[in-house]
Amino acid sequence: MDPTVDKLPENTHSKTILSLNAIGKRFGKVTALEDVSVDIKEGEIFALLGPSGCGKSTLLRIISGFETPSSGELLLDGQDMTRTAPNQRPVNMVFQSYAVFPHMSVADNVAYGLKMEKTPKDEITDRVNQALTQVHLQDFKDRMPDQLSGGQKQRVALARALVKQPRVLLLDEPLSALDAKLRDAMRLELVKLQESVGVTFIIVTHDQSEALAMADRVAVLESGRLRQVDTPSALYQKPVDAFVADFIGRVHTFNTQHISLDNGSVTALVDELDSITLPLTELPDGIQAGPQPESPAVIAFRPECVSVQLATATPPAPDAHIQFNGFLGDIAFQGQHSIVEVTRGDQQSVTAVVNHQELHTLQGQPLGTPVLASCAYSDLMLLPPA
Amino acid sequence: MKEPKKPFEYSRKWSMRWVFLTTMVFLYAPIIVLIVFSFNNSRRGGNVIWKGFTTKYYAKAFANEELMLAFANSMTIAVTSTIISVFLGAMTAVFLWRFRFPFKPLAEGLVSLPIIIPEICMGVSLAMFFSQMGWWTTGDTPWPFNLSNIILAHITFSFPFAAMVIRTRLQNFNREMEEAAKDLGASEFQVFRDILLPHMRPGLIAAALLSFTLSLDDFVITFFTSGPNTVTFPVKIYSMVRFSITPEINAASTVLIVLTLILTFLALRYQRLTDGPDRG
Ligand SMILES: Nc1ncnc2c1ncn2[C@@H]1O[C@H](COP(=O)(O)OP(=O)(O)O)[C@@H](O)[C@H]1O
């Protein structure tokens, strides 16, 4: 995979609005961020995704100015902002706790930032009304925060930040405090809101489905390092390593023992499996041909690519599929598709996501019926270790 | 049919009811007796025989110039020391809450030390301190400056309480609130004025109320730091009681009680109005 290829659609998001150059941050002995470089484009929804403690909030706080990076620089519209105070940056933030001021009405909360700018009174009223309408709170103007639900408080926080017309809006885990149903609705609403206001959003989340659903581009962070920055589909289809592959959806991985490259064809000798011809013409970055080291490259495939059939049915072509003989395990019905587990004694079991048709042939079979799970060579990924 | 007692239904146990009742009687009976007998038409306040209703002892108390001067002294001392205590307490509380510095636990301990030091010791030490430093106000210092010793003494014992109450209030301040304000363009001062101060307000009111009440009814420390011309209300009542107990004392005390009650009521009411549940 070529990292320089820009996978964004041509039409929008071309101009860089915010550049992070080799940002590093240490708290005493803890390294929270290391050499983070990324360009964020104007008008996009950019997600910072990673497990808890990987440094997402720290990066967001560096962008908002509440932390100063230990190394590296931050450019907004080409201007160095690394040491600008938070109240001088044209960047606003929606805090994880919303931080709505409890002693001010909804309208006063939203007006606060404009008052700080010494905006004329009439203009404040107009802009506050407009911002409240954008977040559907126009009827709650005079309420006090303790009369609002969590979701409504979040809208106040959104309106309060957006009314300042920031260059970039930062959102720290915006959906994590909402209940499941509201979360799905809010996901969609945030995307719509971003489309209508056109402000660049940077969203921090630890939930990969949230990031994939909302963002134009996602940065995967792990232990303070950027693993990959890409569009959701590219992250899913072409993860750069086993960590990203496993973090974005699920994968089955098998360690390789030996990899050879001859005449533009890559073959790998894999644990538990035979020699496999991979759908590649050259080796991906970070993988060496030859016998594999202690932490070897892995073969990975997603449950969505696995099909399951009864052992008695005609097997798929053996030179184009990896195959696992096993026994039918639990089936979890999920509506559109179902998740089937194929147990293989004491070897790792294989999970498959199957459609209605496949499910039909398996349903009614008793647990433990011999089955064959298979995955086409063309669906295999060869990845550096996590 | 009688339901069986549930584990925490103490109010249904007779023994508990008795404890509660006796407590209430011991707490409030003397006060009620004091108030009732301030209206007793008898020459002696300790007289337990009801001789008819009168308000003449109130008139007498208000006409007693020495008592009224003591009252004015007490009010002046209470108001001044409350304002200064709350101000100092707030500064101390914010400082202790906001900053980290070496020997912080020691500093915190020292601030609250006056709370546990016996009042008599405080009184003696303050008296000695003032006379050693030559800060003793003399008989011809003009009013209200002749009260400055007592005011200083009252500040030393009420400001730790103020600091403690305000500190407790600051403890549940959501720091993201402060950052949110800064993010919206507020300066340090604007954050303090617009966000931190409103959050502290209930604490400030509670601290003021506490300081005021502590100052108004302090006897021991005041006794040691007052001079012949700087008698406060409690000290004056004490000297009147030593002379003889008259309903005039009851009347004066009732005024003090009513005043404290009104202040407490107002403060609580105000606190309820301004302090919605603060869930951040
Ligand atoms: N103010 C701080 N002082 C010390 N360590 C910190 C501070 N803020 C964050 N860290 C550390 O930096 C790392 C990243 O934290 P954070 O950015 O909050 O992670 P995330 O938001 O991804 O969960 C963690 O190990 C955390 O303990």
Ligand SMILES: [Mg+2]
């Ligand atoms: Mg975080």
